[in-house]
Amino acid sequence: MTEFFDIVLAPPTVVFTVLLVLVVCYWVLAIVGLDLLETDTDLLGALGLRGIPSSVMISLFVAFTWFLCLAGYASLDELPWDGGPLDLLVVPGALAGGWLATRLLINPLRYVLPEPKVPSRDDFIGRMCVIRTGTVTAHFGQAEVHSEDGSSALVQVRKQDGDELVAGGTALIFEYDAEGEFFWVMPYDAALDPHRKGL
Structure with a gap:
C-alpha cells in the first residue's frame, strides 16, 4: 500500500x-x-x-x-x-x-447517454407567449416566452393582417422566420396552453 x-x-x-x-x-x-x-x-x-x-x-x-x-x-x-x-x-x-x-x-x-440538446429558436415554436409591446403588427412587436427549463426570453414577433394583439395578450408562436429573425404569432387563449405554469 x-x-x-x-x-x-x-x-x-x-x-x-x-x-x-x-x-x-x-x-x-x-x-x-x-x-x-x-x-x-x-x-x-x-x-x-x-x-x-x-x-x-x-x-x-x-x-x-x-x-x-x-x-x-x-x-x-x-x-x-x-x-x-x-x-x-x-x-x-x-x-x-x-x-x-x-x-x-x-x-x-x-446509445445509453444521449448527447445534450443544443438550445434552438425552434424550441419556442408551439409555445404560448405574452405580448409586451403596445401592439403587434406585420412589421413590429415583442413578446415574452418561457422555455422548457422555466427561463424567459424577449423575442421579436410579427402577426398576419386581421389578428389583433395588444400588450398583456397571449399568442401562439407557430413559425420562425430565419431571414427576418422573428417569430410569427397568432391569438391564443391562455387557458388552452399546456405550458401555462411556466408563465
Whole structure:
C-alpha cells in the first residue's frame, strides 16, 4: 500500500491524481443536485470525442489516463534495472492510451447517454407567449416566452393582417422566420396552453 501511495503522489502521476479528485468532486456535486456547466464540445469534437455529454467524456479520459500512468510507473518500479528513457514515455503513453480507451468506449455509450440538446429558436415554436409591446403588427412587436427549463426570453414577433394583439395578450408562436429573425404569432387563449405554469 505504501508503494501505491508513493506512485500516486509522486510527479508526474500526482497531476492526474489531482484531476481525478476534481472529477470525483464534480460528480459528487452533480449527484447532490448542483447545476454544473458542460464544457465546450467543439474542442472535444476536434479530438474525436463527440457523442455523449462532455462531462462524461472528460471523466473517462482522466480516469483512464490516471490508471495507465499509475500502471506504467508501477511496472517500471518492478524492473531489475533503472527505467531510464522509458520513464519519459509513460506520460505521453498514458495520454494516448486514455484518449484511445475513451474513444473506444464512446460508441456503446452513445446509445445509453444521449448527447445534450443544443438550445434552438425552434424550441419556442408551439409555445404560448405574452405580448409586451403596445401592439403587434406585420412589421413590429415583442413578446415574452418561457422555455422548457422555466427561463424567459424577449423575442421579436410579427402577426398576419386581421389578428389583433395588444400588450398583456397571449399568442401562439407557430413559425420562425430565419431571414427576418422573428417569430410569427397568432391569438391564443391562455387557458388552452399546456405550458401555462411556466408563465
